[in-house]
Amino acid sequence: MIDVSNVRKTYELREQSVLALNRVTFHVESGSFVSIVGPSGCGKSTLLLAVAGIIPIDGGAISIEGAPVCGKNAGERLLGMVFQRPVLLPWRSVLENVLFPIEILVENKTLGGNLRSYRERAAELVEMMGLAEFRNAYPRELSGGMQQRVSICRSLVYDPPVILMDEPFGALDAFTRQRLNRELLEIWERSAKTILFVTHSLEEAVYLSDTVVVMSPRPGTVRDILRIDLKRPRSLDVRNSSRYHELVGKAYSYFQDIL
Ligand SMILES: Nc1ncnc2c1ncn2[C@@H]1O[C@H](COP(=O)(O)OP(=O)(O)O)[C@@H](O)[C@H]1O
Ligand SMILES: [Mg+2]
Known part of the structure; x- marks a missing residue:
């Protein structure tokens, strides 16, 4: 559904240029729930804006259902966006x-x-x-x-058919966040939608996703892609399972150097 291939993005500032994304490659299957995790400033929002066609990229390619996204064609296809x-x-x-x-x-x-x-x-x-x-x-x-x-x-x-969500629950209290996680999963389970979801919560990413794209600190590159094999539909009880904790632990292991 969404193909991100070798994407590079620099922001030109007055005195310097900032490399925000470098060689970012991943694929989002139609109907899947994919999360992007990484520390603040690693380029998650930049990546989502590029997928939406709102900002241009300097290298690589992004396509949705085979049609290239060029940074000028926002609005040509129907995407949902939640900030x-x-x-x-x-x-x-x-x-x-x-x-x-x-x-x-x-x-x-x-x-x-x-x-x-x-x-x-x-x-x-x-x-x-x-x-x-x-x-x-x-x-x-x-x-x-x-x-x-x-x-x-x-x-x-x-x-x-595609919804892009940029840390939609980041500003909420823990209870509301859990409830909305569950509600979002219910909506997604009932529809055939493809969701690309940005979060800095590794627990939230593992709970929600089929696939978690783990990014490095800036310049954002893909460190690993984790397949989340927890069964669906997922109730909140999944968070008590040993497999859930194993997967969250695995995701944390990539960030030991910044913890
Ligand atoms: N409009 C912009 N102009 C210049 N630099 C930017 C802009 N937006 C983001 N950046 C820089 O790009 C990097 C990635 O930012 P961002 O995509 O917002 O990261 P994240 O969403 O992961 O926190 C940061 O270092 C940030 O300073
Ligand atoms: Mg952001």
Whole structure:
């Protein structure tokens, strides 16, 4: 589904250039859940922006379903994107925030159909995320976890086959984070979506993923690719299994030098 091959990215600053990614290669199978882990500054966000076609790369190639991503074609294909902060529009209600991308995509004819049909889907998603009573509330009336759920609904409402998530649960408390991990898995298990998920939590990556791409500190390169063979569907109890702890331990072993 997603092919990242020998990717290199430098940022040109006034006085220096910063090599953010170097020789990054990995593959994301259609319908799989793949996480990228690595310390802060190793280029995870850069990589996701490059896959989304929002920023250009200096070397190598990225393709989605065989079509090259060139750094200028963001918006040509339907991707869902979830950022670390929910980035909601404060003057719009929950439902209106979820519908925001639909308004744009219907207006520029990327999506067919009328707004009304999407309104139902938006309401369903909001309900599925446990926010039915808050559909008309404004972002300031919601907790951080609830706001992040709204942003997840917004990324799902146009039903993109691929979703890119950049540390979506990084700012949440441990309880909310676990609950949203579980909810995200349920959504993914029911759909045929491909998810590329960035996190610095090795536990979260192992729990969620089929594959974990382990990156080195900057310049980000791929240190290893771990196959996570825990059975699915995964309940939170998986985190008590010895195999889970073994895999998390293996992931930590790559970061001994920075711990
Ligand atoms: N817009 C930018 N301009 C210049 N340097 C950047 C920019 N974005 C990121 N960088 C640099 O690239 C490196 C990787 O950053 P980033 O992709 O944000 O890492 P991560 O998401 O893993 O924390 C960092 O060293 C950062 O300073
Ligand atoms: Mg980042």
